[in-house]
Amino acid sequence: MLSKKRKAYIGGMKAAMYISTGITAVFVIFLVAYVFIKGIPNISWELLSTKPSYISGNIGILPDILNTIYIVLTTLIVVIPLGVGAAIYLTEYAKNKKIVGIIEYAAETLSGIPSIIYGSVGMLFFCEFLGFRKSLLAGAMTLVIMNLPTVMRTTQESLKTVPQSYRDGAFGLGAGKWRVIRKVVLPGCVDGVITGCILSVGRILGESAALLFTAGFAHALNGIIDGLSSPGASLTVALYVYAKEQGEFGIAFAIAAILMILTLLINLSAALVSRYFMKKRKF
Amino acid sequence: MNDIMTAKNLNLWYDKTQALKNVNITIPEKSITAFIGPSGCGKSTFLKTLNRMNDLIPTVRITGEISYNGQNIYDSTVDVNELRREIGMVFQKPNPFPMSIYDNIAYGPRTHGIRSKVKLDEIVEQSLRDAAIWDEVKDRLKKNALGMSGGQQQRLCIARALAVKPKILLMDEPTSALDPISTLRIEELAIELKKSYTIVIVTHNMQQAVRISDNTAFFLMGELIEYGETEKLFSQPEDKRTEDYITGRFG
Ligand SMILES: Nc1ncnc2c1ncn2[C@@H]1O[C@H](COP(=O)(O)OP(=O)(O)OP(=O)(O)O)[C@@H](O)[C@H]1O
Numbered sequence: 001m002l003s004k005k006r007k008a009y010i011g012g013m014k015a016a017m018y019i020s021t022g023i024t025a026v027f028v029i030f031l032v033a034y035v036f037i038k039g040i041p042n043i044s045w046e047l048l049s050t051k052p053s054y055i056s057g058n059i060g061i062l063p064d065i066l067n068t069i070y071i072v073l074t075t076l077i078v079v080i081p082l083g084v085g086a087a088i089y090l091t092e093y094a095k096n097k098k099i100v101g102i103i104e105y106a107a108e109t110l111s112g113i114p115s116i117i118y119g120s121v122g123m124l125f126f127c128e129f130l131g132f133r134k135s136l137l138a139g140a141m142t143l144v145i146m147n148l149p150t151v152m153r154t155t156q157e158s159l160k161t162v163p164q165s166y167r168d169g170a171f172g173l174g175a176g177k178w179r180v181i182r183k184v185v186l187p188g189c190v191d192g193v194i195t196g197c198i199l200s201v202g203r204i205l206g207e208s209a210a211l212l213f214t215a216g217f218a219h220a221l222n223g224i225i226d227g228l229s230s231p232g233a234s235l236t237v238a239l240y241v242y243a244k245e246q247g248e249f250g251i252a253f254a255i256a257a258i259l260m261i262l263t264l265l266i267n268l269s270a271a272l273v274s275r276y277f278m279k280k281r282k283f
Numbered sequence: 284m285n286d287i288m289t290a291k292n293l294n295l296w297y298d299k300t301q302a303l304k305n306v307n308i309t310i311p312e313k314s315i316t317a318f319i320g321p322s323g324c325g326k327s328t329f330l331k332t333l334n335r336m337n338d339l340i341p342t343v344r345i346t347g348e349i350s351y352n353g354q355n356i357y358d359s360t361v362d363v364n365e366l367r368r369e370i371g372m373v374f375q376k377p378n379p380f381p382m383s384i385y386d387n388i389a390y391g392p393r394t395h396g397i398r399s400k401v402k403l404d405e406i407v408e409q410s411l412r413d414a415a416i417w418d419e420v421k422d423r424l425k426k427n428a429l430g431m432s433g434g435q436q437q438r439l440c441i442a443r444a445l446a447v448k449p450k451i452l453l454m455d456e457p458t459s460a461l462d463p464i465s466t467l468r469i470e471e472l473a474i475e476l477k478k479s480y481t482i483v484i485v486t487h488n489m490q491q492a493v494r495i496s497d498n499t500a501f502f503l504m505g506e507l508i509e510y511g512e513t514e515k516l517f518s519q520p521e522d523k524r525t526e527d528y529i530t531g532r533f534g
């Protein structure tokens with residue numbers, strides 16, 4: 001039999017847990033509902049498909065959407081080979097395990113640094129030192145550095161889950177190291193690479209501080225080539241600009257709603273991808 | 284019978300612990316040689332020195348010599364990949380790659396430069412036939428190999444090893460994870476294969492050594508205690524320790 005005191009204690013703890021769960025849920029629901037209610041009525045085809053003009057007073061976010069796509073694509077194109085390459089080197093080739101440990105630790109620390117610091121360093125290094133000026137390219141490169149640790153670490157972790165027995169089997173047939181990695185190890189860890197990329201896309205979409213410093217906040221409509229060399233606002237930066245500098249809260253909330261939907265979609269696809277690969281792999 | 288491999292004064296260390304002590308042995312061609320001995324005595328370690336799989340472990344240090352066809356395989360001029368093609372390996376736990384049955388077998392030949400579909404088809408069929416598993420899998424070559432039973436997986440691994448046309452097959456307790464029927468099939472297979480290949484097999488199962496091997500080597504704590512014809516070693520062992528082991532007095 002439980003004593004009265006003990007029962008009261010357990011009851012109290014349970015109540016506390018329910019209350020904290022409740023508060024969290026309420027906040028999330030409130031936030032999502034608030035953004036959607038304020039934002040969705042302001043989303044129109046007009047808004048999505050035009051560029052802003054001071055002369056006509058039109059506000060459109062097509063340039064910001066395109067800029068976001070350019071930044072995401074450029075960042076991924078650079079960060080995936082770098083991150084996956086580094087992961088392969090560190091897990092499969094590097095002999096000195098101590099240095100590998102230090103690099104892994106450094107990468108973990110790096111991914112926790114506030115993004116505004118990446119922004120300032122990116123501004124000094126890419127915009128000024130390398131002479132990219134404020135441009136989508138400078139922004140994308142800054143995001144590459146920001147996301148490199150994530151892509152590297154997720155790839156590494158999934159490389160480590162590929163059983164040694166596969167490698168032994170392949171080496172035992174006389175395969176060279178690179179062939180073993182390419183044909184046996186890498187196919188076994190595609191899911192990790194994809195998960196890392198999806199996480200990165202989410203982070204890129206949500207990033208504003210680092211881009212504000214490096215990519216600027218222009219709203220010009222550009223193709224990808226011109227776009228990369230000129231300044232441009234991503235959706236998050238545009239949100240900040242519309243809300244803070246122009247007082248266009250309706251537009252800001254419309255962008256917020258779009259970003260939230262995108263984030264939702266990305267998390268969903270991450271879950272689906274990992275479920276798909278979970279089913280497929282049998283080790 | 285010709286000798287195909289010879290180890291001379293072979294010592295091996297994992298970091299600072301010595302796992303093989305001055306091993307000398309000669310392995311005859313087209314025969315089955317069994318390695319027996321208690322757990323941890325160095326059977327697997329020695330087997331892996333024969334095709335340099337130990338190279339993959341960074342702490343390993345080796346002295347002495349192993350010659351194959353008259354050449355020291357630890358010579359710096361030896362092409363390790365080519366060596367491992369000629370001296371194949373089958374592991375204790377079946378380890379098919381997570382790909383189709385066909386691709387598993389074709390992995391080795393493709394690695395060594397065979398691209399022709401006709402040629403690959405031919406090799407895949409022949410290897411599966413030689414490993415006595417063709418009839419069971421011929422209708423599901425495109426299916427994932429991980430869906431097979433343990434015994435089938437192990438025969439698939441043997442077929443995979445045969446596909447690169449090795450001269451020697453090293454088998455590290457290939458039946459220890461299998462049921463008695465699968466074990467029997469692999470034993471029969473080994474006997475069949477020794478017509479064309481040299482087989483070296485590590486086993487914990489003494490009946491198995493007696494059933495299939497021509498020569499047996501008894502290892503104890505990193506040393507090769509006794510080596511000779513299987514029949515003789517099991518009926519009239521020369522060393523007291525061999526006798527104790529085969530009569531089940533320890534280990
Ligand atoms: N990678 C390794 N690093 C360090 N020591 C090792 C390593 N592999 C094996 N050893 C040690 O070397 C000795 C011989 O091991 P080995 O695996 O060759 O024994 P075995 O005779 O095959 O045993 P079993 O019958 O259990 O498979 C053991 O003491 C073992 O602990």
Ligand SMILES: [Mg+2]
Pocket residue numbers: 326327328455
């Ligand atoms: Mg062993």
